[in-house]
Amino acid sequence: MRILLQRTDGKQADWIADFAALLPEADITYWREGEATPACDYAVVWQPPASLLPALAGVKAIFNTGAGVDALLKFGEALPAGVPLVRLDDAGMGVQMAEYVSHAVLRHSRRFDDYEAQARAGIWQPLPTFEKTDFPVGVLGMGVLGTRVLQALAQFEFPLRGWSRSEKQLDGVACFAGDDQLEAFLRGTRVLVCMLPLTADTHNLLDRARLSMLLPGAYVINVARGALLAEPDLLTLIRTGKIAGATLDVFRNEPLPQQHPFWQEPRISITPHISAATLRRESVAQIAGKIRRLEAGESIAGIVNRLQGY
Numbered sequence: 001m002r003i004l005l006q007r008t009d010g011k012q013a014d015w016i017a018d019f020a021a022l023l024p025e026a027d028i029t030y031w032r033e034g035e036a037t038p039a040c041d042y043a044v045v046w047q048p049p050a051s052l053l054p055a056l057a058g059v060k061a062i063f064n065t066g067a068g069v070d071a072l073l074k075f076g077e078a079l080p081a082g083v084p085l086v087r088l089d090d091a092g093m094g095v096q097m098a099e100y101v102s103h104a105v106l107r108h109s110r111r112f113d114d115y116e117a118q119a120r121a122g123i124w125q126p127l128p129t130f131e132k133t134d135f136p137v138g139v140l141g142m143g144v145l146g147t148r149v150l151q152a153l154a155q156f157e158f159p160l161r162g163w164s165r166s167e168k169q170l171d172g173v174a175c176f177a178g179d180d181q182l183e184a185f186l187r188g189t190r191v192l193v194c195m196l197p198l199t200a201d202t203h204n205l206l207d208r209a210r211l212s213m214l215l216p217g218a219y220v221i222n223v224a225r226g227a228l229l230a231e232p233d234l235l236t237l238i239r240t241g242k243i244a245g246a247t248l249d250v251f252r253n254e255p256l257p258q259q260h261p262f263w264q265e266p267r268i269s270i271t272p273h274i275s276a277a278t279l280r281r282e283s284v285a286q287i288a289g290k291i292r293r294l295e296a297g298e299s300i301a302g303i304v305n306r307l308q309g310y
């Protein structure tokens with residue numbers, strides 16, 4: 001069996017060693033721009049360039065080493081038809097997302113930014129507290145990661161809401177589904193957590209009109225993809241006091257350009273797309289397990305629905 005590996009992080013030797021340990025029978029070819037590639041059975045890719053696409057012809061499955069497949073699906077029909085595209089299912093990202101989002105929600109709800117500012121000014125002054133009931137948290141996207149985040153936030157007893165495409169039931173979460181229920185979801189949400197895939201339907205979803213529906217004192221956390229959020233609209237709403245602040249891990253252009261106004265806005269916390277990193281060993285273990293199942297003729301989880309875009 002031959003596996004084609006493509007990376008952008010320069011860590012290919014570690015990936016190859018981990019695959020070799022779990023699939024010793026596999027011959028692993030590292031893809032290099034401009035070099036001829038032998039025919040492969042499986043491809044393991046991350047944000048591949050268009051020049052990789054010819055090497056995918058004839059593979060039995062394409063494994064994406066992340067949960068979001070937007071960087072793969074953007075190639076549309078240039079991707080080989082009928083070949084399963086397989087995303088990572090959690091693989092250690094769920095707990096990282098739970099940590100990141102819990103931290104962001106609690107930092108805002110417990111006013112840690114205000115206390116840090118007070119501390120720097122030498123001020124000892126308890127501030128009014130928020131009631132939990134005044135602090136409904138709404139998670140857009142109740143998939144693998146959104147569900148994990150909702151379960152983590154439930155420990156802190158926030159009123160919880162979730163929005164997805166298909167109808168869901170999750171203990172302790174008011175569930176909303178579909179475009180018709182988006183407005184009702186937003187109007188009852190104070191802290192908005194975006195965990196949707198980037199698709200044709202979700203591109204620019206969080207624009208001025210929709211962000212304006214959030215409860216007063218709203219806070220926005222985006223850990224999904226930058227293009228879900230209309231960045232100038234968020235900035236305007238923060239500067240006019242309609243939104244209290246935001247924690248953003250993802251941006252339309254990454255790295256966030258030095259001249260971007262977000263850097264100058266103290267009510268926006270910025271991290272460099274680190275909310276849930278791909279963990280190499282966990283990812284290789286998951287992919288190797290799926291390759292074994294496919295070789296045995298068994299079904300696997302995590303196959304992307306190309307029409308839905310996730």
Ligand code: NDP
Pocket residue numbers: 066067068069090093140141142143144145146147163164165166167178179195196197198199201202223224225249250273274275276277310
């Ligand atoms: P899933 O595919 O498991 O879940 C996606 C969820 O979004 C589902 O609940 C789905 O609804 C919902 N959804 C999709 N489209 C729509 C729509 N048009 N309207 C309403 N709901 C919709 O994805 P994951 O939870 O694994 O990951 C979510 C995203 O997080 C990834 O696509 C990726 O972009 C991002 N991510 C970011 C990382 C980072 O480091 N910043 C790391 C990992 C992921 P339904 O359940 O009905 O299908």
